[in-house]
Amino acid sequence: QVxxxxxxxxxxxxxxxxxxxxxxxxxxxxxxxxxxxxxAPGKGLEWVAIVxxxxxxxxxxDSVKGRxxxxxxxxxxxxxxxMNSLRPEDTAVYYCAKGLxxxxxxxxxxxxxxxxxxxxx
Amino acid sequence: xxxxTQPPSVSVSPGQTASIPCSGDKLGDKYVYWYQQKPGQSxxxxxxxxxxxxxxxxxxxxxxxxxxxxxxxxxxxxAMDEADYYCQAWDSNTVLxxxxxxxxxx
Numbered sequence: 001q002v003x004x005x006x007x008x009x010x011x012x013x014x015x016x017x018x019x020x021x022x023x024x025x026x027x028x029x030x031x032x033x034x035x036x037x038x039x040a041p042g043k044g045l046e047w048v049a050i051v052x053x054x055x056x057x058x059x060x061x062d063s064v065k066g067r068x069x070x071x072x073x074x075x076x077x078x079x080x081x082x083m084n085s086l087r088p089e090d091t092a093v094y095y096c097a098k099g100l101x102x103x104x105x106x107x108x109x110x111x112x113x114x115x116x117x118x119x120x121x
Numbered sequence: 122x123x124x125x126t127q128p129p130s131v132s133v134s135p136g137q138t139a140s141i142p143c144s145g146d147k148l149g150d151k152y153v154y155w156y157q158q159k160p161g162q163s164x165x166x167x168x169x170x171x172x173x174x175x176x177x178x179x180x181x182x183x184x185x186x187x188x189x190x191x192x193x194x195x196x197x198x199x200a201m202d203e204a205d206y207y208c209q210a211w212d213s214n215t216v217l218x219x220x221x222x223x224x225x226x227x
């Protein structure tokens with residue numbers, strides 16, 4: 001069965017960095033695009049970034065462009081999110097989600113359980 | 122920038138039909154996806170490409186999309202359907218979510 005397990009969340013000071021990971025299993029990881037989506041406490045879903053199946057294409061939300069980097073290692077079935085210059089408004093539960101398609105388009109058909117990132121001094 | 126608009130809340134009586142709208146400029150020209158999120162859980166895809174149901178999603182969930190509005194319809198609503206629902210579409214290689222609608226079954 002499909003499993004997505006995020007890790008790497010925690011409490012970090014403003015301006016510092018953090019790297020999230022998402023370990024995937026139960027399907028052919030290298031065939032699909034992958035997303036990061038976040039949800040601030042008590043708020044709605046906010047899309048963060050997508051990486052294509054072969055890492056050739058990456059797209060970001062304006063709110064994180066230039067600060068966050070999405071990447072993947074198909075040999076390890078793992079998705080990453082490098083978050084730099086963190087701000088208090090980046091505080092959220094971060095979900096990794098599998099795309100229905102190799103690149104853009106389609107929905108997000110499987111989601112991890114999420115990992116909480118808290119940016120606070 | 123493109124936006125998707127949902128009402129913050131919708132109420133429905135058990136056994137009745139719930140309709141949750143999602144509006145956006147010429148939304149009917151895009152595919153719309155719907156997600157259900159229950160408290161403390163991750164979102165779950167319930168409708169893709171406007172009206173298609175993933176495996177395991179009950180037939181009482183249906184979707185439509187035309188003009189400027191997409192609609193998620195839940196027929197014979199059950200207490201277990203109480204949740205937040207989000208619509209989603211693509212615009213310029215980015216994913217957009219609506220603000221979410223809290224469905225209350227009372």
